[in-house]
Amino acid sequence: MAVEVAADGVFSQVGIVFPAGTTMIEEVGDPSRVLVAGDPPAGFALFGWVDGNVHLDQLAVHPDHGRRGVGGRLVEALCAHAAAVGARAVTLTTFRDVPWNGPWYARRGFTVLDPAEWGPELAALVDHERELGIELAPRVVMRRLL
Numbered sequence: 001m002a003v004e005v006a007a008d009g010v011f012s013q014v015g016i017v018f019p020a021g022t023t024m025i026e027e028v029g030d031p032s033r034v035l036v037a038g039d040p041p042a043g044f045a046l047f048g049w050v051d052g053n054v055h056l057d058q059l060a061v062h063p064d065h066g067r068r069g070v071g072g073r074l075v076e077a078l079c080a081h082a083a084a085v086g087a088r089a090v091t092l093t094t095f096r097d098v099p100w101n102g103p104w105y106a107r108r109g110f111t112v113l114d115p116a117e118w119g120p121e122l123a124a125l126v127d128h129e130r131e132l133g134i135e136l137a138p139r140v141v142m143r144r145l146l
Contacts, residue, residue, distance in 0.1 A: 001025045003041050007060035014098055019133040024058050035077050037061075037070050045074040047082075047090075051119030053143070054082035056092040071100075075108055083146040090146065091122060093129060096138040110142035117143075 004025045008018050035045040043061035047054055061070045082090050095101040
């Protein structure tokens with residue numbers, strides 16, 4: 001999807017270039033795992049379940065639509081969906097110091113989880129991200145209780 005490629009390209013501003021083969025949205029076979037903003041799409045939130053919580057796998061907003069609240073609305077829609085389906089929290093992994101990652105999620109009610117608080121699926125997911133080479137800068141696991 002053009003949104004994902006363009007959104008990933010913004011990371012080059014902070015020296016992060018994702019390894020080939022880490023594109024996610026094209027691999028999703030279940031459209032119920034994706035919230036889309038706009039028509040044509042300006043952004044999306046890809047999610048699943050990890051350790052009994054809704055997990056935000058990826059949030060992407062096309063740079064042409066950045067800084068207009070698209071990402072924030074997607075996060076709020078995802079949290080509302082998660083609460084409606086009985087999840088007690090939304091989790092995610094993100095870059096700790098990239099301004100539109102860790103600090104951005106913190107302003108939206110997410111807090112950093114200590115590894116001792118990770119469930120087995122979340123720990124396996126973090127290990128998998130490391131194997132893929134996504135840990136190109138310090139990363140954290142965050143959670144927002146619902």
